[in-house]
Amino acid sequence: MFQYIAPAYLGWSVGANDASNIFGTAVATKMIRFSTAAGLGALFVLVGALAEGRAGMDTISKLTSFDLEAAVLSSLAAALTVTVLTVLKIPVSSSQAVLGAILGVGLFTGGVSGAGLSKVLLCWVGTPVGGLLFAMVLYLLLGPIFNLLSHQLVAYDIVLRAALVVVGCYGAYALGANNVANVTGVFVGADLLSPWAASLLGGLSIGVGIMTYSRRVMMTVGTSILRLNAYSAFIVVLSQAITVHLYAKVGVPVSSSQAVIGAVLGVGILKSVATVRYRALLHILIGWVATPLIAALFSVVLYFISHLRYVPN
Numbered sequence: 001m002f003q004y005i006a007p008a009y010l011g012w013s014v015g016a017n018d019a020s021n022i023f024g025t026a027v028a029t030k031m032i033r034f035s036t037a038a039g040l041g042a043l044f045v046l047v048g049a050l051a052e053g054r055a056g057m058d059t060i061s062k063l064t065s066f067d068l069e070a071a072v073l074s075s076l077a078a079a080l081t082v083t084v085l086t087v088l089k090i091p092v093s094s095s096q097a098v099l100g101a102i103l104g105v106g107l108f109t110g111g112v113s114g115a116g117l118s119k120v121l122l123c124w125v126g127t128p129v130g131g132l133l134f135a136m137v138l139y140l141l142l143g144p145i146f147n148l149l150s151h152q153l154v155a156y157d158i159v160l161r162a163a164l165v166v167v168g169c170y171g172a173y174a175l176g177a178n179n180v181a182n183v184t185g186v187f188v189g190a191d192l193l194s195p196w197a198a199s200l201l202g203g204l205s206i207g208v209g210i211m212t213y214s215r216r217v218m219m220t221v222g223t224s225i226l227r228l229n230a231y232s233a234f235i236v237v238l239s240q241a242i243t244v245h246l247y248a249k250v251g252v253p254v255s256s257s258q259a260v261i262g263a264v265l266g267v268g269i270l271k272s273v274a275t276v277r278y279r280a281l282l283h284i285l286i287g288w289v290a291t292p293l294i295a296a297l298f299s300v301v302l303y304f305i306s307h308l309r310y311v312p313n
Helices: 002-018 020-028 034-051 053-064 068-087 094-109 112-148 151-191 195-212 215-224 230-250 256-271 279-306
Strands: none
Touching: 002 020, 002 034, 002 068, 002 094, 002 151, 002 195, 002 256, 002 279, 020 034, 020 151, 020 215, 020 230, 020 256, 034 112, 034 195, 034 215, 034 230, 053 094, 053 112, 053 151, 053 195, 053 230, 068 094, 068 279, 094 112, 094 151, 094 279, 112 151, 112 230, 151 195, 151 230, 151 256, 230 256, 256 279
16 A cells, blocks of 8 residues: 555645646636635546546556556655645646656666657647637637626626636546546556556545645636736636647646646737736746756655665674
8 A cells, every 4th residue: 555655645746736727717816715616626636537537647658667666756756846846836747747757767767768758748848839829719709708798797707607617627627637647657557556546546636635735826827927807717727628638638648737827828918918927927937847857856866765775884
């Protein structure tokens, strides 16, 4: 049972951080209570993990040929990275943390596939771009519909709240379908867990992270980069969810943080570039660059520690 503590911890840290990408904008605009967002997020993450998590696990399992020790060390290094950045209130890419940790351990074990790595890196580039494009198209496409309701304030408020709940649930489903592979994919590749057991463990642990510690990060995406109204929040979450879900279908775990930041920027471009808070954006971009490096460093340190041997005099 001890070997499953590392992926459970990683799942918890992913839930604590990435829930901000699902309901952060809605909670920040006070359209949804945190308790409601956390409960729905935990439920639909599990549903998404069980329903569509296997495709991403196939990709991660083909990326590595780790044994039990390497799988545990890479999971622990990724979890520590996500936890540190969560404490610092920085939305972080769990995909980057996992890959950085895998590469760090792979320096010693040689268990990393170059072909699989290039596929993942290519999809990383497309993630924020996809979020940005979806946001711009949906903002312009759905805007006239919501404008018709804006004259009826009660109806407008009810429809927007319902829309935020629906897209939040969809976003949680997409997160579970896509990111559960980051949590337990290396254990499937090491033949330590079946895909179904890995989906269950990963989905449950992500849900626990959402419910216990995600409040700290939720306000960063919702308010630090761009002040969003309720309609913009709806567009951001929907765009992020579609982007992440598409990559779940492809079978490549990607960063929901990158998708949501791309979506926020897409809305910012349409509203006014001047409203974008570039200092906060730069802070998050630095986190993205630092994430795989920190994870790789953690994994190298953990590998050395695990191989220390006491030699008596």
